[in-house]
Amino acid sequence: MTFDYSGQVVLVTGGAQGIGHAIGRFFAGAGARVHLLDSDGDGVAAAAAGIGAGWSRCDVSDTASVDAAVSAVVERHGRVDVLVNNAGILRDTVLWKLTDDDWERVMAVHAGGTFRMTRAVVPHLRARGYGRIVNVTSYSGLRGNVGQANYSTAKAGIVGFTKTAAKELARFGITVNAVSPNAETRMIASIPPPKREEMTAAIPMGRFADPTEMCAAVGFLASREAGYITGAVLPVDGGMSM
Numbered sequence: 001m002t003f004d005y006s007g008q009v010v011l012v013t014g015g016a017q018g019i020g021h022a023i024g025r026f027f028a029g030a031g032a033r034v035h036l037l038d039s040d041g042d043g044v045a046a047a048a049a050g051i052g053a054g055w056s057r058c059d060v061s062d063t064a065s066v067d068a069a070v071s072a073v074v075e076r077h078g079r080v081d082v083l084v085n086n087a088g089i090l091r092d093t094v095l096w097k098l099t100d101d102d103w104e105r106v107m108a109v110h111a112g113g114t115f116r117m118t119r120a121v122v123p124h125l126r127a128r129g130y131g132r133i134v135n136v137t138s139y140s141g142l143r144g145n146v147g148q149a150n151y152s153t154a155k156a157g158i159v160g161f162t163k164t165a166a167k168e169l170a171r172f173g174i175t176v177n178a179v180s181p182n183a184e185t186r187m188i189a190s191i192p193p194p195k196r197e198e199m200t201a202a203i204p205m206g207r208f209a210d211p212t213e214m215c216a217a218v219g220f221l222a223s224r225e226a227g228y229i230t231g232a233v234l235p236v237d238g239g240m241s242m
Helices: 019-029 041-049 063-077 099-108 111-128 137-141 147-174 193-201 211-221
Strands: 009-013 035-036 053-055 082-085 131-136 174-181 233-236
Touching: 009 019, 009 063, 009 111, 019 035, 019 041, 019 082, 019 211, 035 041, 035 063, 035 131, 035 147, 041 053, 053 063, 063 111, 063 137, 082 111, 099 111, 099 147, 111 131, 131 211, 137 147, 137 174, 147 174, 174 211, 211 233
Parallel strands: 009 035, 009 082, 035 053, 082 131, 131 174, 174 233
Antiparallel strands: none
16 A cells, blocks of 8 residues: 555544554645644644644543634645544542543544544545545443543544444445554553553563554544445554454
8 A cells, every 4th residue: 555645634533642643744745635633723733733633632521612613624735534533531539539621622533523523524535425434442342441421421422423334434435444542642641550560461472562652543534445335443552452
């Protein structure tokens, strides 16, 4: 595969850092016109400048913010080809200590953001009869994890959303898939050392991935060549989910 995205327009949420920034850099290097979205305006502006991408401050938990960001990209470029739903936050604690806000905010960003962004781009993808959507889920969404009832529920919801959207959109030439990564990010760094060591020990490859190691999987699922793959959840986790 050549990973040639020349002329394609790629949107990446959570693009200010970590996996989102790495994915944006990957697509920019493959010739795409990349647009990074993030709630951290200063961070996403700096990240975009570093890879020659466009950017917007966007809160994916807010419909008006999402719609405005997608409309601005379509107005500028005339199209959208690929959407990568990567934005996420953590508010970890055991479930009996979770507040309503801890629950609602994580759900709104992860599951809600994936829904809002997808809904906003679908009319543009349908109009062209082509599109690729790649959602980011998690091992926690597949297996659960102590202290992450909110996060695990949201990420499990993304799996269900991915499969439903894939069934609804296939007839329009749009594929919807997900990756389940396990990379070294600021979210991972925020985990207390004892829990982090426990998680590392559970990874057959014995380490967390560099965020750049997620890019080939996303690039493949977003490619024209992968046009007969939809509704799949691809683990990119060093064997952790086996």
